[in-house]
Amino acid sequence: MTMSSAPDLNIDHVAKLARLALTAEEKARFSQQLGDVLHHIEQLGKVDVTGVEPTAHAFPITNVWADDIARPGLTVETALRNAPAQRDNMIVVPKVVE
Amino acid sequence: MNYEAVIGLEVHIQIKTHSKVFTRVAAGYGQPANTLTDPVVLALPGTLPVMNKAALDAIIKAGLLLGCEIAPVCKWDRKNYFYPDSPKNYQISQYDQPICLGGSVEIELPGPARNVMGEHKRIPLTRIHLEEDVGKLNHFATESLVDYNRAGTPLMEIVSDPAMHSADEAFAYLTSLRATMIYGGISDCDMEKGQLRCDANISIRPVGETKLGTKVELKNLNSISFVRDGIAHEIKRQIAVLERGGTLVQETRDYDGQTGASQSLRSKEMAHDYRYFPDPDLMPVKVDEAWQERLRAECPELPFPKQRRFAESYQLPYTLTSVLVWDRTLADFFESTVKLVGPAKAQAVGNWITNDLLRELGAAHLEIAASKVSPAHIAALIGLFDAGSVLTNAAKEIFIEMFATGDLPGAIADRRGLRAAPTDAGELEQWCRDAIAANAKAVAEFKAGKDSAINAFKGPVMKAAKGKADPKRVDAALRQLLATM
Amino acid sequence: MADELFFKPIAELGALLETKAVSSVELTRAVIARTKAVDGRVRAFNSYDEADAIAQAAASDVRRAAGQARGPLEGIPIGLKDVISVAGQPLTASSKMLANFVSPYDATVTAKLKGAGAVIWGRLNCDEFAMGSSTENSAFGPTVNPWDLTRVPGGSSGGSSAALAAGEAIATLGSDTGGSIRQPAALCGVVGLKPTYGLVSRYGLIAFASSLDQIGPFARTVEDAAIMLEAIAGHDPLDSTSFKADVPDYRAEAKRHQGPWRLGIPKEYFGAGLDPEVNAAVERAIAFYRAQGCEIKEVSLPHTQYCLDTYYIIATAEASSNLARYDGIRYGHRSKEAKDAVDIYFKSRAEGFGPEVKRRIILGTYVLSSGYYDAFYLRAQKVRTLIRQDFLNAYREVDALLTPTSPVPAFKLGEKSDPLALYLCDIYTIGVNLAGLPALSVPCGFTAGGLPIGLQLIGQPFAEANLLAMARVYEQAHDWRLKHPVLP
Numbered sequence A: 001m002t003m004s005s006a007p008d009l010n011i012d013h014v015a016k017l018a019r020l021a022l023t024a025e026e027k028a029r030f031s032q033q034l035g036d037v038l039h040h041i042e043q044l045g046k047v048d049v050t051g052v053e054p055t056a057h058a059f060p061i062t063n064v065w066a067d068d069i070a071r072p073g074l075t076v077e078t079a080l081r082n083a084p085a086q087r088d089n090m091i092v093v094p095k096v097v098e
Numbered sequence B: 001m002n003y004e005a006v007i008g009l010e011v012h013i014q015i016k017t018h019s020k021v022f023t024r025v026a027a028g029y030g031q032p033a034n035t036l037t038d039p040v041v042l043a044l045p046g047t048l049p050v051m052n053k054a055a056l057d058a059i060i061k062a063g064l065l066l067g068c069e070i071a072p073v074c075k076w077d078r079k080n081y082f083y084p085d086s087p088k089n090y091q092i093s094q095y096d097q098p099i100c101l102g103g104s105v106e107i108e109l110p111g112p113a114r115n116v117m118g119e120h121k122r123i124p125l126t127r128i129h130l131e132e133d134v135g136k137l138n139h140f141a142t143e144s145l146v147d148y149n150r151a152g153t154p155l156m157e158i159v160s161d162p163a164m165h166s167a168d169e170a171f172a173y174l175t176s177l178r179a180t181m182i183y184g185g186i187s188d189c190d191m192e193k194g195q196l197r198c199d200a201n202i203s204i205r206p207v208g209e210t211k212l213g214t215k216v217e218l219k220n221l222n223s224i225s226f227v228r229d230g231i232a233h234e235i236k237r238q239i240a241v242l243e244r245g246g247t248l249v250q251e252t253r254d255y256d257g258q259t260g261a262s263q264s265l266r267s268k269e270m271a272h273d274y275r276y277f278p279d280p281d282l283m284p285v286k287v288d289e290a291w292q293e294r295l296r297a298e299c300p301e302l303p304f305p306k307q308r309r310f311a312e313s314y315q316l317p318y319t320l321t322s323v324l325v326w327d328r329t330l331a332d333f334f335e336s337t338v339k340l341v342g343p344a345k346a347q348a349v350g351n352w353i354t355n356d357l358l359r360e361l362g363a364a365h366l367e368i369a370a371s372k373v374s375p376a377h378i379a380a381l382i383g384l385f386d387a388g389s390v391l392t393n394a395a396k397e398i399f400i401e402m403f404a405t406g407d408l409p410g411a412i413a414d415r416r417g418l419r420a421a422p423t424d425a426g427e428l429e430q431w432c433r434d435a436i437a438a439n440a441k442a443v444a445e446f447k448a449g450k451d452s453a454i455n456a457f458k459g460p461v462m463k464a465a466k467g468k469a470d471p472k473r474v475d476a477a478l479r480q481l482l483a484t485m
Numbered sequence C: 001m002a003d004e005l006f007f008k009p010i011a012e013l014g015a016l017l018e019t020k021a022v023s024s025v026e027l028t029r030a031v032i033a034r035t036k037a038v039d040g041r042v043r044a045f046n047s048y049d050e051a052d053a054i055a056q057a058a059a060s061d062v063r064r065a066a067g068q069a070r071g072p073l074e075g076i077p078i079g080l081k082d083v084i085s086v087a088g089q090p091l092t093a094s095s096k097m098l099a100n101f102v103s104p105y106d107a108t109v110t111a112k113l114k115g116a117g118a119v120i121w122g123r124l125n126c127d128e129f130a131m132g133s134s135t136e137n138s139a140f141g142p143t144v145n146p147w148d149l150t151r152v153p154g155g156s157s158g159g160s161s162a163a164l165a166a167g168e169a170i171a172t173l174g175s176d177t178g179g180s181i182r183q184p185a186a187l188c189g190v191v192g193l194k195p196t197y198g199l200v201s202r203y204g205l206i207a208f209a210s211s212l213d214q215i216g217p218f219a220r221t222v223e224d225a226a227i228m229l230e231a232i233a234g235h236d237p238l239d240s241t242s243f244k245a246d247v248p249d250y251r252a253e254a255k256r257h258q259g260p261w262r263l264g265i266p267k268e269y270f271g272a273g274l275d276p277e278v279n280a281a282v283e284r285a286i287a288f289y290r291a292q293g294c295e296i297k298e299v300s301l302p303h304t305q306y307c308l309d310t311y312y313i314i315a316t317a318e319a320s321s322n323l324a325r326y327d328g329i330r331y332g333h334r335s336k337e338a339k340d341a342v343d344i345y346f347k348s349r350a351e352g353f354g355p356e357v358k359r360r361i362i363l364g365t366y367v368l369s370s371g372y373y374d375a376f377y378l379r380a381q382k383v384r385t386l387i388r389q390d391f392l393n394a395y396r397e398v399d400a401l402l403t404p405t406s407p408v409p410a411f412k413l414g415e416k417s418d419p420l421a422l423y424l425c426d427i428y429t430i431g432v433n434l435a436g437l438p439a440l441s442v443p444c445g446f447t448a449g450g451l452p453i454g455l456q457l458i459g460q461p462f463a464e465a466n467l468l469a470m471a472r473v474y475e476q477a478h479d480w481r482l483k484h485p486v487l488p
């Protein structure tokens, strides 16, 4: 496997977008590993895709919906059962600065 | 230098449905915290979205009402960003293939006076798309509490072109848009309940310049008058900055309606990159002609076209049409009544509704739907009045009682003795003779050609009749007697 | 005999239960006992609820006694990969992120299995969030291959294949995004079926890559796989990508069709990197089908070389978004170090996710980010169209394709530490996911060292019945299924 860096991969920026705190060691390792992968992926550029429609779904079904009939949901107790912190039937997070 | 403002509005309107947009738990306002959730709303592991047909119907209808082009195919995209009110940390929205394109909102600018119609124009729309609402954060000193009841409520985003040039235009745009959505039954648009929310993009440029100036986004305009005040304030602020020789920065500002001041929101340390991509969990929607036709048939006549029709068909003045058309129930009430009494009486109907009915409803804090007075009541009252059975003051009294009790006007007139006196012709003639005999000066004036002199006899006649004589019969009797003299 | 109950196929156990020679409680106890005896070494389970399983089995016995048995799965203990939701039970995705999460609802497949009378038994280990091909990426430690405890069971559904091979369940469910059912089935010597995309509901399956994920069964025999598939397939209004197709009687259909079939051999699947022993076993299987009168035809899937790249772009992009919900706000791991709301995201996710998950989230975020979307994601979606067309073109000439499932038999734990080397394990399986096709892996022999080898059959959309029939003809003529690993 060739080692290559991905000059375009700004690991700090991408990690920020992904909301992942990476250690310096992780940044270095991921940059190098993803560089390899991105280098490999470059060959996709060789495929002629002129006039080819993108596939978003394996089968082109349309108009899948349900009628507007309300059904009971979760009780508050069940809804908050897995919450790391709660108060007054709400989820607690440290103050969000807008 | 003279500046021109350029304003575009982004309006979010909650669609009125029973269940949420991508799951079937109930949607609603004012419920105890976190009682309107299910695994999908909370984005629990493994959950998947399923579209709500009614939300699609509603947005297509909104598009038809605003003259948009309905896309034959639209799809769903994920808008990726992290925020504690967003359970999946992406919002299902529509990016490059929204459901409605183009269209416009007709607006009326303020006229030279309150009772004079102002200029009409159309504000073009860029697009309307469907998305999901987020939950609600309640901020406290050191922490925020999250309630997901609102999360997943169907939300329509209506984006205008940057085509407005004053706070008044923006105000008129929102007023008209809001009325249109309420008319279509799409939303109640209650801004206090967050059912309609508005952000404004504002820039200024020297008059004559075609390039757009630096854009400022104004947020939290949470009432229609705050929208007007906030925009007016922002235009002034921008002009002041430029006049001072300063430069404007592209930013988001928060307008405080209470203090009338705005402040820059700390520019988020992270640039936005929403990484839109087609949602693999949802299938595209194809809207065919038949679907559109079915919804078109459900579309009501909108306020401005209705106002033009009322003016033409019923010869109503602007003072009446401008009051009657903005509430669909009121306009329907008006037309139901006109149907009972005939179009020739439309103005009388309009007067009863806009003066008496609205006054009483206002005093009683009632909606028209809760009114005990029906079109049949008003039609009956107009009938009594036209037949001379009740006189103006009596009719007004009857109306008030009719409003309070819901009884028919005839019954009230009888019960309260408000019918015009059933004067026999001989008695009336005698009162008229007495009045003429008592005022020779007026007789001479009348004979000399001063028609208004006849009024001098009417007072004494009415007094003799204790106010219950039909003025038209009194007038006729007096003329007949005077002619023979 | 009772001590061997756990190695019997569903069909045989059904007969024993029906004649009341064995009760579901006895069967379940046998499976529990076997699990307790061997799982310390195999480590296939993340958790199990013994009392709950016995209670389900007892309820099944009551139903049967009342003449209300619900079908072939009545009373049969089934293990589920720990990415499939069971109401009131832990659901971890083998991640620290969800180590303490208890799901309040049943996945559609869980509800269907319960409706079929099955005993839901245990949560099976996997690569964290199903990302991997060896089950080494589990936050709770790797599962090992029962045939050789120094080797991997394959992945990501390695717990599901290993548990079945070791007799710790009668059948299991896994999920397959790029080969995660078929490859571990091959490496553990069991049958694994990845259904056509849309045949089995994904509601309640922790999403890795939504447009590729499918739940499918692991079973001892092809007939058992048919029984399992029939129980879990069918349209689900809770999954918008679920297909409105009829569910045939797969078990009967698989027996009814006897061939001969036209079988395609994609030449791109027999190149460099294919282990000679695997190649030889697959060649013998091809010779078998030819001898059965099948027409064997070489076909070409010209875009095969682009499958891996296409897959890694699409799968990681979708994953980066699907895994955004794991933020420590409403549920899951919340960092104790976080000072503010923004910090909760960065630290909780850093602490909660393992390296492979982080790597894929970073790659997926990158390929979707501003300025790269067209070059990566959109282009990959277009190449995906070409890959799909390759398969559909081949199906003009043949009924199904025949390939190795994995280029190599089970490898040593830690042997493939380079992510790209590990990604290459999926080269024969990912095309199927990109094209949304059904495919199964059936045992086709052993290496000289005693490691199982799998044969992959790839079918036309919704032609699972055909695929099961083809596999059954091969299976019935061989006795690979009768061999079981001997656990030291």
Ligand SMILES: [Mg+2]
Residues within 6 Å of the ligand: none
């Ligand atoms: Mg938003």
Ligand SMILES: [Zn+2]
Residues within 6 Å of the ligand: B012, B131, B157
């Ligand atoms: Zn929006």
